[in-house]
Amino acid sequence: MSKPKSDKQTFLFAFIVLAVCSMLLSATAAALRDRQQRMVEFDRKRNVLLAFGVEIRHEDGTRFTPEDVDRVVEQNIREVIIDAETAEIIPGLTRADVDPRHIRNKIKLPLYLWEENGDVRRYAFPISGYGLWSTIYGYIALETDLATIAGITFYEHGETPGLGAEIERPWFREQFKGKVLYQDGEPVEFKVAKGRADVQYPDRIDHAVDGISGATFTGQGVAEFITRDFKLYNRFFENIRNQ
Amino acid sequence: MATTRKIITDPLSDNNPITIQVLGICSALAVTVQVDTAFVMSLAVISVLTLSNVIISAMRNLIPGKIRMIVEVTVIASLVVLTDQILRAYLFEMSRQLSIFVGLIITNCIIMGRAEAFATQNPVRPSLMDGLGNGLGYSVILLLVASGREILGSGTWYHVRVLPEAYYGNGLAVLAPGAFLILGIIIWIQRTLTGNFKDD
Numbered sequence: 001m002s003k004p005k006s007d008k009q010t011f012l013f014a015f016i017v018l019a020v021c022s023m024l025l026s027a028t029a030a031a032l033r034d035r036q037q038r039m040v041e042f043d044r045k046r047n048v049l050l051a052f053g054v055e056i057r058h059e060d061g062t063r064f065t066p067e068d069v070d071r072v073v074e075q076n077i078r079e080v081i082i083d084a085e086t087a088e089i090i091p092g093l094t095r096a097d098v099d100p101r102h103i104r105n106k107i108k109l110p111l112y113l114w115e116e117n118g119d120v121r122r123y124a125f126p127i128s129g130y131g132l133w134s135t136i137y138g139y140i141a142l143e144t145d146l147a148t149i150a151g152i153t154f155y156e157h158g159e160t161p162g163l164g165a166e167i168e169r170p171w172f173r174e175q176f177k178g179k180v181l182y183q184d185g186e187p188v189e190f191k192v193a194k195g196r197a198d199v200q201y202p203d204r205i206d207h208a209v210d211g212i213s214g215a216t217f218t219g220q221g222v223a224e225f226i227t228r229d230f231k232l233y234n235r236f237f238e239n240i241r242n243q
Numbered sequence: 244m245a246t247t248r249k250i251i252t253d254p255l256s257d258n259n260p261i262t263i264q265v266l267g268i269c270s271a272l273a274v275t276v277q278v279d280t281a282f283v284m285s286l287a288v289i290s291v292l293t294l295s296n297v298i299i300s301a302m303r304n305l306i307p308g309k310i311r312m313i314v315e316v317t318v319i320a321s322l323v324v325l326t327d328q329i330l331r332a333y334l335f336e337m338s339r340q341l342s343i344f345v346g347l348i349i350t351n352c353i354i355m356g357r358a359e360a361f362a363t364q365n366p367v368r369p370s371l372m373d374g375l376g377n378g379l380g381y382s383v384i385l386l387l388v389a390s391g392r393e394i395l396g397s398g399t400w401y402h403v404r405v406l407p408e409a410y411y412g413n414g415l416a417v418l419a420p421g422a423f424l425i426l427g428i429i430i431w432i433q434r435t436l437t438g439n440f441k442d443d
Contacts, residue, residue, distance in 0.1 A: 005307035013307055017314055021321040028325055032332040039335040158342065161276040162396050162417030214414040 129225025134158030164218035192219030281389035289378030296374035
């Protein structure tokens, strides 16, 4: 800022700065876009695997690479899309063909089938709903009885770190294993207790887990959307049960 | 060289951007629940601050006075978006946890403050040092606050358990008021030790 600049110089300078900055940013965004999308997709698949109870580590403790995750998904998981209205599988439709908004609004329901030697061993589907501050996204896996929880993950949320965000932690997620969402021909109201489940819900301990201290509302939200989303898929599950 | 050293060491204590100038408090509260997020945030701020100081200092004789601040913000904003994009591509987990706070580095008063107060009036080399020094000064406090909060709040440090398993975790330390308390205590200790405070 030595001597004052003329208007022409000012405009020229502004133009050059803006041109350089915007080109730099466009170039970076374009160069990194593929990798960013791969990371998002990797994270999604990894969480499906986690819900299915797959250790996403090798035996020597190193974490799965995106290629490892792809391989396991390729080998074991089949994805079908269910029409929420008719509760039927839409034949030939894959996730890539579906408008993401339809999945988010639960008009089209993706269902993941874990298959071994042609037999379905587990089912998993996405769950989402409000916690305290944010929409929480996750996956839940069921055993072949379509009632018992095999695993659960939460992978995207904006809950308070250290409080609501504890839903991501293994101690919280592990509790869901073996809990039951369907009994005597009816979906069951699931509960996340305020404090200990065996104190608050002693007679329905199969349908409740311990809450997180300081995150009562997050827990209530989680319990509500598990119950609600299970009911959505249950219409399709009834077809399987009746077969 | 004595002055160069002073440019770096000054912001670490006697002229620390957080504890003395009380700038950049917002992010100091937001990302200090755990040490790992505070660490990545520190690296992001150090790189943005150093680069913005260098670039603005290199252009200081060319920048027209009328649009000085707009140019500074443009440079800073570009660097921040760049950092955010890189985090998303290479440190996905971390960028998800830091979420909006990387973007908010743009509004971190320390960066604009150093550009205005130092980089526009000094050559590139001292500006680089000033950026590094202030970035480190910010980081030291961020990591101290985060250490306090993670240990008191979760009983861990960098996800390694330091307090016995029976320790329940103090909810207050996890929430924003905990950060204020710890920051206040750090400022108190620092000012008592250095005697560096003005009592008008």
